[in-house]
Amino acid sequence: MRDRGLESVKVTTSQSGDAVIAAVSGRVDSVNATSFEQELSKAIEGGSSRLVVDCGELSYISSAGLRILLLAVKKTRAQGGGVALCQVQDHVREVLEVSGFTRIMTVRDTVEQAIESF
């Protein structure tokens, strides 16, 4: 297994119609959750309240990262939009399930399906 300890989180955003897609890579823990929050906030403040979080390259998320996702859901819903996650790796999916987030967040297999979910 590769050494992931020093990896930081990286968020790359792009636009697709009404939705903004935030592709997250690396790991999100209590050390870099603030930076993750800033990146997601920037994505939302760009004008769209429909946020797709592409988790294809997200290898790890702790409760510190879940806080940020929940904040993003609340913020976007307040603006009439929402958050859809996609390409979630097995371990991250397990974390979402155990925390009850799969009940309150849309999770789809692909970016296209996530965009269509709005």
Place this chain on the structure above:
Amino acid sequence: MDVTLGIDLGMDRHEPRRVVEVFERFATANGVSDLVVQRFCLALDEILTNVISYGFEKVPKEPRIRVDFGLGNGVLEVRIRDNGRSFNPLVDAPLPDLTLPVDERPIGGLGIHLAKNLVHDISYRREQKRNCLTITQPL
């Protein structure tokens, strides 16, 4: 235990990540499956972050936090000990209500819940004024 490794931690918020990194190398080198490694990493991260963030609030003594890993007889064991305030995560941490609709879900409060629910067996005891949490997993 056939193989053991111990780490003493400081109070820096980066410390859980350092421990997770060492654990990951230790467990992987000793053939622990990726799934178990991932679950233990998260449990360690959450518990240690909690200890460093809250365990020594209003505790007027020098913090001592130590993590020991052990592997042997088909069992993986992780022991976390600290001399902070008495805290049994199995009973003292409030249970989150996972059935609440999104607008009513509070932000936070999931760390200990995740740790408890991702590992096979977790036990707590208070001994010699220290919290001692042991996580075990048959391999």
